[in-house]
Amino acid sequence: MSKKLAIIGSLVISGVLVSSFVFQNSYAFALDAKTGVSLPNQQDIVGRAHLNRLETILTQSKTPQKDVDNYLKGLNKDELLLAIAEVSDEIKDPENISDLQIFASATEEKLLGNLTNANFESIFTNPNYSNPFKEYAMDIKSTENYHNGSKNNTEYNQLLRNIFQDKTQPDNLRLVSLLQTDDYNAADVPTIEALISSQDSPALLKANAVRILKSIDKEKGMKHVLDILKNANLHSEPEVIVSLDTLGNYTKQVENITDSEDEIDLVNDVLNQTNNPHVVKAAVFSLAQFKNAKSIATVLQNRSKINDDYAIRFYIDRNFLVVADMLNSSDSSVLNTALTSVEIAPFKSFLPKITELEASTIDQALKARLDKIINLIDSSNIDRNIKWDAEYK
């Protein structure tokens, strides 16, 4: 397929349609009663009628995307679901379902809000349906919830539990169902702990089970997090990375940020013991969540191990308010850490404070260092991303 055709394919319906489109339209489904759909049968799926039509449009149309959109929007909900099942069957790599995004617009119009729990159960349990089709069905439900600000009902959550607990299910469906179950409670603890301890659970499933366990029972969840991080070399990359992420979140959650010394030391140990570049980055990002001077000092002490000043600059961007506060410190060690941070991340927003320090200090060595930093800030022409302040709320 030529790039020209691809560009033409991305041209869409006229401005008349655009101007007539109102925000509420895409949420009209919220008012529909769930009537259910007729699910595609295997004979129709392998018949490829819709897929053949789509391929014909693609090869013959001068505006393929517009014509495909029109074709899909002309289908009723049963036909649309069949077309999705046909394309899903064509996806050779079940690890990538990005092709299904062509159905996004038609799905919003026709399917969101219209599949019943019985429909979902039939889709999830039918061995003839492809994994991409089943995952897309989960996507329909989660998008419906997102648009409505609603949650799964008890019956749907049970369907998801049935999938992630079933070792015969594909890894991707087990993971998505684990992530989309939204009513975890104390009764789930034994099941989640079994996933964590099972030798044959996929690594990503185990890693996310730890995070979920922490959300149900902090004490039990953190026991696993600490065990994984203290024995990082015995665990998979996802388990270590998710535990690093969970550790920082935990500390922030309990608003105990000044007493996070042990946790920071633990991350420092992981950092020192690993040569995995993904784990190194994850450790830096874990430290970014602590929002205190010790965390910043720990990152700078590991500068050579991290070996990526852009990653440290990204860390300092997230910790701008902490560094700015440290610049007020009368403790020379804290001030030195803050100035080193500014040297790595010479944001314009640091300039007023650095200029103030330069004007007020009588220490000639410090004044010379501050003069260099002022020049660095002027020549670097970069600034912090103020959006990171959302992390402090």
Place this chain on the structure above:
Amino acid sequence: MKKLISACLLVISLLLVNVVPAFASHYGDAVYRDGVLGGLTWHAAINNYSTVGSYVIEAPGGSGVVQYSSWATFLSGHTYQGPPQYKSGMTDNDLNNVLNTAIFLANRANVSYTAIDMMHGTTTGTYIDPGHVTQLRCDGLVEYCYEWYNWPVLTDTNGNWDISNNNSMLYHSSNYYTWDGYTFNPVTQWSHMNPHY
């Protein structure tokens, strides 16, 4: 003997084609490939070029979360639509910010896929930081990482460009249009960026 050496070289070169992208590229660039229906739908990712074994960060669906992937996994047997793309005027600093935002999302290992909207996230404030992104489409990953750092990629008919802004996020779905009349999808995104090389 010469035949054997030639055969070995051929095998090695074929392996390399599968493992590494055959182009000069840069951290943080967006890369694209076509899909099952050729040019109708593409797949997008963020370049993590120099980290061995993880050339891109992508939201592929299937495996369920934003993740590091090899070049071969990204291609999945489809055709690369080079050259890499970025926004004109971006510096190394800007592109590394894009990449590190993508790494942040990959490290969370729980940002699942949605094919229907570009992105879902939660916030009580104006901005959805990377720690509160819950679901991404492949082009949503690119859109978010660029726009979190204030490099607009796609803008809708009302001027909403920032997918990390809670008020603009859902205007990046498939039922809305860019200011110049395109739907939000990877091909549109590609055509609104600039070749890096």
